[in-house]
Amino acid sequence: MLTILGCFLSGISAIFSLIPFLYIWLIVRDIFEVLPHLSEATNLAYYGWMTVVFAFVSILIYFAALMCTHLAAFRVARNMRSQALHHIVKLPLGYFSGQGSGKLRRIIDESSGQTESFLAHQLPDLTGAYVAPVAMIAMLFTFDWRLGLISLAPMLIGFLFMARMAGSSMAAKMAEYQSALENMNNEAVEYVRGIPVVKTFQQSVFSFKNFHDAIMRYKKWVVEYTISLRLPMTCFTVCINAIFAFLIPAGILLIASAVDYKAFLLDFIFYVLFTPYCTVMMTRILFSSENSMLARDATARVMNILQEQPLKEPANPVSPKDSSVTFDNVTFTYKNAKQPALKSVSFHLSQGSTYALVGPSGGGKTTVASLIPRFWDVDEGMIMVGGVDVRHIATEELMSHISFVFQDTHLFKKSLLENIRAAKPNASRQEVMKAAKAAQCEDIIAKMPKGLDTVVGTKGVYLSGGEAQRIALARAILKDAPIIVLDEATAFADPENEHQIQLAFKELTKGKTVLMIAHRLSTVRNADCIIVIKDGVIKEQGSHDELLAMSGLYSKMWMDYRSSVTWKVGKEVALNA
Structure with missing residues (x-):
């Protein structure tokens, strides 16, 4: 009105x-x-x-x-x-x-x-x-x-x-202009957010490439758009x-x-x-x-x-009976993708056991991990947690049963205390500190000017990728969920931080159902069961020794891994000589 x-x-x-x-x-x-x-x-x-x-x-x-x-x-x-x-x-x-x-x-x-x-x-x-x-x-x-x-x-x-x-x-053209601005803005935000990790691994030039490409695409579009308007705008201005x-x-x-x-x-x-x-x-x-x-x-x-539709909440939600996870003939295709990311995938994770998901890049490992907490709904088949279809579990309850440690960790621009407490907002300071110790974060807290109350991302206070990953593990430990999903949790860690993270894993995974995604096969050889996935299809599954005996895909991956380690060691010896 x-x-x-x-x-x-x-x-x-x-x-x-x-x-x-x-x-x-x-x-x-x-x-x-x-x-x-x-x-x-x-x-x-x-x-x-x-x-x-x-x-x-x-x-x-x-x-x-x-x-x-x-x-x-x-x-x-x-x-x-x-x-x-x-x-x-x-x-x-x-x-x-x-x-x-x-x-x-x-x-x-x-x-x-x-x-x-x-x-x-x-x-x-x-x-x-x-x-x-x-x-x-x-x-x-x-x-x-x-x-x-x-x-x-x-x-x-x-x-x-x-x-x-x-x-x-x-x-x-205006819609294209707004899209170009969105893409450039998005790349700028992602670049700025990733600067601490970029600096840690000396990847400045490469990390800037996407941002630079977005700027160049915007520049190309604006120049073409301006040239297309030059004649009509000139004529309009002259006429009026x-x-x-x-x-x-x-x-x-x-x-x-x-x-x-x-x-x-x-x-x-x-x-x-x-x-x-x-x-x-x-x-x-x-x-x-x-x-x-x-x-x-x-x-x-x-x-x-x-207009984006949220996932449907169950009319009569059912609670999981335990912390087992079952994939029953699951097929899933990403939006606008031509090929399914997963094809008729079936496996069972028993309560309290550790499972590893390995395979070539792009094979569907992260997709499997993302479907458990219902990032998306499957196209066909069923995913069950505690014997209950995840679509029949209330979202809040489902999320309370799962701790997800991402490959790319994000820390809020808040104190370390608040960053860890994000997993459990009503946790006491003592509970947060206990989780931080279990995640091997004591050395991180000790070097901070205000300890747990130090705000990350301000006044020159930044964490390396491995340190940020340990803070993320402290969150997961504080949440104390019965199911743990680890998606390349050591990807950005140097050897020292990786050792600390492995110690934190032991504390985090006690008595839990664990699904671990890793490219470094040495980190998963002791898993109760290793699932090998390629092109969205499960190729093999079994223990480390059982898979080696099959002389299949895992055996080849293990031999390639051992060869790469030998090559690295040999190269270091040659350089030192």
């Missing part, structure tokens, strides 16, 4: 803004009529004051319009952000793996901001810009239809060029600013045949005074139309998030 009222007031303001031109023309008319006896022009002061009054009233009405639209815009932007944030917390965790945090932040924050700006400023301006031309055209034909038609001609030509810049094809080039020659020709040259000259002066305002109106329409396309695209992006 406030938006409608604001637009209505903006239209009234646009009409009132034209009236001062009439009074200015009346001033010029009275002066012409009494020249050279200016003292006889008795209405000049009245016309002057009326010019000021109508200009001031127009400003006041426009201010009232902006007050209405701003209040409405603030509410709309708040509701958009609130609904989007409330909605995304209901989405499956798998959704976020396909959406960068920088992209989501830009959609929720900046798209809402663009919508707010459009509703608060551009929409009332657009209303005024469309109302004013109607009154403007009426005024152009009021005094002299010939001069009005001549003044209107370049504006109509300019309008054709403007339509080319604001059509459906340009709306698609060239009214005088049409008006002056026409005025010279018409005044020669005018019956009353003095009256014609007065009308001509009106057009000279009024047509620059027409140029302003045309420019306002152009930029308001552009902002309208941006706002529509921004709203569509937020709506795309709101």
Whole structure:
């Protein structure tokens, strides 16, 4: 309602803004009529004051319009952000793996901001810009239809060029522009967040590549977009600013045949005074139309998030009976993928046992691990925790049964205490410290200026990849879930940190059901069962010795691993010699 009222007031303001031109023309008319006896022009002061009054009233009405639209815009932007944030917390965790945090932040924050700006400023301006031309055209034909038609001609030509810049094809270009910005913003956020790990492993040049590529793609798009608009924008600008080039020659020709040259000259002066305002109106329409396309695209992006469907919660949730995990003929395909990531996968993890998942990169190991806590729902088959289909377990209860230690650990910009306590918000300081000790984090805490209360990521306080992984393990230990999923938990660790992490594993996995994903086969050889997966299909499973006896894929992987270790040792000896 406030938006409608604001637009209505903006239209009234646009009409009132034209009236001062009439009074200015009346001033010029009275002066012409009494020249050279200016003292006889008795209405000049009245016309002057009326010019000021109508200009001031127009400003006041426009201010009232902006007050209405701003209040409405603030509410709309708040509701958009609130609904989007409330909605995304209901989405499956798998959704976020396909959406960068920088992209989501830009959609929720900046798209809402663009919508707010459009509703608060551009929409009332657009209303005024469309109302004013109607009154403007009426005024152009009021005094002299010939001069009005001549003044209107370049504006109509300019309008054709403007339509080319604001059509459906340009709306698609605006969507591409927003996507390019999102991608660049996403890569920037990911790059900045990864700087501590990047610095630790001296990968600055390589890690910057994705960010640099995003910038170059944006640059290429912007240059092409700008070049495509160069000709129509130039023609539009020339046309709307060239009214005088049409008006002056026409005025010279018409005044020669005018019956009353003095009256014609007065009308001509009106057009000279009024047509620059027409140029302003045309420019306002152009930029308001552009902002309208941006706002529509921004709203569509937020709506795309709101249209994402959360996983269905069970109507009658069932609690797991134990901590076993079963995959029963599971097939799963990622969104927009051509081939399934998993094909008819079946295996059983007994309660309290340790299982390892190995295989070539891209074989489906992380997909298996991600399906257990229901990052996505399977296409076919069933995943059971404690003998219950995960789709029949309440999400909160399912997550309380599983601790997931990711390969890429994220620490909040908070104290170490709060980072560990994230797994159990009501944990006491003593419980947090006990979990930190179990995760071999004592040396990390000891070197921090404020111990557990040291804020990570500020004042030069950063952790290496291995140290961050130990903090993540402390979280998992504090959570004390019966099922542990370890996804390449030693990937970023140096030898010293890896030893500490292995000690933490022993504490974390006591009496738990453990699924461990690893490329280093030495870390999984003692697992109760090793599952070998390739191309989304389980090839082999059994103990280390059983798999070696099969002389299959695992045996080959083990021989390759042993060869690589021997090669590394031999190379070190040669270098030292």
